[in-house]
Amino acid sequence: MSVMDNVEIQSILPHRYPFLLVDRIRELDPDRRIVGIKNVTINEPFFQGHFPGRPVMPGVLILEALAQVGGVLAFKSLGAVGRPVVYLTGIDGAKFRKPVVPGDILRLEVDVLKKRAPFWKMQGRAFVESELVCEAEVTAMVTDEQAGGTK
Incomplete structure (x- = not known):
């Protein structure tokens, strides 16, 4: 069961297709944890070149998907009004353990490690x-x- 669908996610994040990498939010515990879902399909534009004949989701896009889910968590935790922007400021200790391919359902879990306005540190x-x-x-x-952008 979804806590947030794609329409509500788009009301928070400024990203749009093809760069919106979160399809829905399954769990949300403000200030603590969030779980999002990305359905990986062969129609993703990056699969044309990464890699022809052996499609693999680029690792940087998996990190971006984690960051987008973290952005939703920060926004919902703050009870923000309007659409403040959440900027990615750092990635540490990134490890890629297995390729993500078309047909996979990517479950994106983000936990808050520390926050001190305006910065948030999260484990994805x-x-x-x-x-x-x-x-x-x-x-x-x-x-x-x-x-900016459209809703």
Whole structure:
């Protein structure tokens, strides 16, 4: 069961297709934890070149998906009004353990490690089924400026 669908996610994040990498949020515990889902399909534009004949989701996009889920967590934790921007400010200890391929359902788990306004430090882990495929510490900054674009 979804806590947030794609429409609500788009009301928070400024990202749009093809760069919106979160399809839904399954769990949300403000200030603590969030779980998001990305359905990986062969129609993703990056698969044309990464790699022809053997499609693999780029690791940097798995990290971006974790960061986007972390951005939703920060936004919902703050009870923000409007659309402040959450900027990725750092990635530490990134490890990629298994390729992510078309047909996989990427479960993106993010836990808050520390926060001191405006910075958030979070631990992100990406799973396919029960297997860990990526992990990293993500640091982000929440700003008061408004995100542009369309809803």
